[in-house]
Amino acid sequence: MSVEGQARRRFAVPVALFFAALFVVYGTNVPFMPVWLDWRGLTPGEISVVIAAPLFLRLFVTPVVAMAADREMAHRRYLIIFAWLSLGFVLALAASSSFGTILIFATLLMLCNSTIMPLIETIAVNGMRHRGLDYGRMRLWGSLSFVAASFGGGVAMNVFGGGAGVWLVAFGCALTVVAGQILPAQDRFEGPVKPSLPLWRAEALRELLKQREFRFFLVAVGLAIASHAAFYTFGILIWERQGLSAAWSGSLWAIGVFAEVLLFAVSRHVIQRTGAARLIALGAAASIVRWLVMAFDPPLAVLLPLQLLHGLTYGATHIGAIHFIHDTVDREKQGTAQALYATMSSGLAMGCSTLIAGWIYASGGSLSYLAMAAISMISLAAGLWLVKSQRGAVFTEVKSA
Secondary structure, rough: OOHHHHHHHHHHHHHHHHHHHHHHHHHHHHHHHHHHHHHHHHHOHHHHHHHHHHHHHHHHHHHHHHHHHHHHHOOHHHHHHHHHHHHHHHHHOOOOOOOHHHHHHHHHHEEEEHHHHHHHEEEEEEEHHHHOHHHHHHHHHHHHHHHHHHHHHHHHHHHOOOOHHHHHHHHHHHHHHHHHOOOOOOOOOOOOOOOOOHHHHHHHHHHHOOOOOHHHHHHHHHHOOOHHHHHHHHHHHHHHHHHOOHHHHHHHHHHHHHHHHHHHHHHHHHEEEEEEHHHHHHHHHHHHHHHHHOOOOOOOHHHHHOOOOOOHHHHHHHHHHHHHHHHHOHHHHHHHHHHHHHHHHHHHHHHHHHHHHHHHHHHHHHHHHHHHHHHHHHHHHHHHHHHHHHHHHHOOOHHHO
């Protein structure tokens, strides 16, 4: 292997391992935390509040952290700090029993974990930009880890019951702390950005948000990802009402993420053939189909192939978003753009969608998916506008801002 190849490997392997560790957290927190909250005796309304609260708080935390990391080019350092905080908060959550303390520590836990994602995404995109690495090949290890965690977690929940949920998340947080230590010590390829304004007056947010195309991008990807709210929050509880075991629920999660992995494995070729905007629109279109069918409690025989659509509803949307940011946003705004994407998709939009899903689920159960289909329709409209605009080559404005 050449010296350049060895350098690429030394960068790619730790990043892939960190994705794998982080997605043990997501692969247990997303499907099984609502089950643990239900086991603790929280009502559907309280569960939706616990899940939604950190999503709204991301608006005030994640972009600020990302801008600070961008300015110092210290994404790894911030990432490690938040990994340690996550571990501390999940242990505090495990010892909590009242709604108030659960709300506090669950919010802090999910806020820290969600802030880590744009930091590692920025490190990975730096590798793609400067070392010619394939983002999808690094990111797919996170999805594979999610498959293993959701399947293994389903088995563990089946054996130990709902109380095991928080300890599965704690195990993932511990892995994330370890994996953070082996990330490349230097993720700065061009040196730190030397801003002329203090952080609280930084113009990165304003310069990105003043671009109409970037705003449409945030709406398209944000709502496509947020349309998963009913599934993420109440999906397993709905399946339990249908009589599916925790092991089957974990298997269904694994099937969905396996489809995502397949797309990530060939993402470089797919993005070259379709472009970022078309992938985003395709993800929104698939979401409409998926949630409309899910609203009517399909049997297991239908759920199995239906879960394969996750490769489009999430996978295509996410790959499209990452490549849009890579292709159109200047290097010094990469982390900020990643944070805006994460804050919109897994923050503001997801928070609103979660509250809507909780309100409908309390009385209508799986009919909450109909609201997710409606959200996906708005996403599709914005995605189609992006496709049309891309033909006019207007996206270069974002990069030159």
